[in-house]
Amino acid sequence: MNEPLGPDDLAAYHENGFLLVRNLISRPEAATMREECHALAARLASDADPTWASARTVTGASAARTTLKHAHDTQFHSAAFARLLVDPRFTDVAAALLGGPNVQLHHTKMFIKPPETGSPFPLHQDHPFFPHARHTVAAAVFHFDDAPQEKGCIRAVPGSHRKGPLPHVEDGSWHLPPDTWRLQDARPCPARAGDVLFFNYLTVHGSGLNTSDQARTTWLVQFRDPEDRPTTDEHTWSLGQGMMLRGIDPTARRTDGAGEPR
Ligand SMILES: O=C(O)CCC(=O)C(=O)O
Numbered sequence: 559m560n561e562p563l564g565p566d567d568l569a570a571y572h573e574n575g576f577l578l579v580r581n582l583i584s585r586p587e588a589a590t591m592r593e594e595c596h597a598l599a600a601r602l603a604s605d606a607d608p609t610w611a612s613a614r615t616v617t618g619a620s621a622a623r624t625t626l627k628h629a630h631d632t633q634f635h636s637a638a639f640a641r642l643l644v645d646p647r648f649t650d651v652a653a654a655l656l657g658g659p660n661v662q663l664h665h666t667k668m669f670i671k672p673p674e675t676g677s678p679f680p681l682h683q684d685h686p687f688f689p690h691a692r693h694t695v696a697a698a699v700f701h702f703d704d705a706p707q708e709k710g711c712i713r714a715v716p717g718s719h720r721k722g723p724l725p726h727v728e729d730g731s732w733h734l735p736p737d738t739w740r741l742q743d744a745r746p747c748p749a750r751a752g753d754v755l756f757f758n759y760l761t762v763h764g765s766g767l768n769t770s771d772q773a774r775t776t777w778l779v780q781f782r783d784p785e786d787r788p789t790t791d792e793h794t795w796s797l798g799q800g801m802m803l804r805g806i807d808p809t810a811r812r813t814d815g816a817g818e819p820r
Contacts, residue, residue: 562650571655575719575761578747579754582647583700588751592702592775594638595668599627601635626677627670631797632777639666643779648698648754649804655756656694656783660805664688664695664780665796671710671765671774678710678767680733681741683718684759684780686726688793693722694783695759701749702775710768712755713744718762734762741766785809 563571563579571577583591633639642648643663652661671677684697705711726732741764747755757763759780768774784807788794800813 561654562647563654568654571756574714574716576714576716576747576755576757576763577655578749579651579756580750581752582651582754583642583645583752585751588700588702591638591642591700591777592751594636595632595670595702595775595777596773598629598632598635598668599670602629627668627672629668630665632666632668634797639777642700642777643801644803646804648700648779651754651756652696652698652781653804655696656781658783658805660784660808661781661803662784662807663798663801663803664782665793665799666780667778669774669776669778671768673768673771673773675768678741679764680736681713681715681739681744681762681764682726682731682733683724683762685723686728686732688759688780689723689789690759690782690786691789692783692786693758693760694786695780696782697755697757697759698779698781699749699755699757700777700779701751701753701755702777703751703772705749705774705776706770707746707748707766708768708770709772709774710766711746711748711774712763712765713741713746714757715739715744715762719758719760722760724762733764 567577629635633643643666649661653659684695685693688695699712724734726734739762744762744764749755781803784802
């Protein structure tokens with residue numbers, strides 16, 4: 559079997575804490591998934607806006623009424639997401655980055671940043687949302703349309719994962735103190751439809767406002783080594799948590815509801 563990543567890619571991931579994998583899926587596949595996302599958003603037709611309060615107060619976006627559409631655990635809404643979750647093009651890269659054969663799901667989340675008003679995310683680590691003992695948790699952000707800087711692409715701070723868990727401000731969500739962690743200082747990661755951005759949950763990241771006339775459509779998959787365990791029950795409600803995406807769960811954890819959190 560071909561290695562999914564070369565040694566330079568792996569070294570860059572471990573050095574920077576993030577890696578953009580180009581064309582992990584094809585542009586036509588990305589276009590199909592984009593339609594799935596927008597159809598799901600229309601079916602859910604929710605008025606709820608998941609924009610973080612801090613996005614309005616610390617990113618300078620307060621003047622605009624910014625908006626965001628999201629949906630958790632999309633594989634429970636459409637089988638197209640379930641197929642992509644176990645697609646070896648994704649899971650082989652995830653395993654290579656984890657450094658072992660087994661990849662377990664934590665949760666998935668679709669984001670649509672609408673044109674002109676798509677909300678920013680202040681810089682943060684994902685760690686405070688779902689801390690784990692061994693810090694193997696990582697995200698894969700699938701881009702289903704092009705995400706240049708003006709669409710509010712993700713930005714990341716190279717090497718920030720090596721600082722370990724950082725103190726965050728909590729105000730409904732978690733973010734880093736904006737005076738020391740400025741979004742504009744983080745490195746933009748512009749992506750094209752079909753690209754997937756991988757980053758560890760300790761990597762400091764955020765994203766800007768979508769000022770373009772097109773929506774930015776992404777799907778985020780949080781995954782981990784199954785031998786890594788949550789240290790709180792903060793985010794154990796996700797329906798699909800604990801599903802194996804590749805390999806086995808060597809811990810043979812009980813799945814009948816009587817065991818510890820998934
Ligand atoms: O999709 C984005 O722009 C950022 C999302 C993010 O930072 C997160 O969900 O933790």
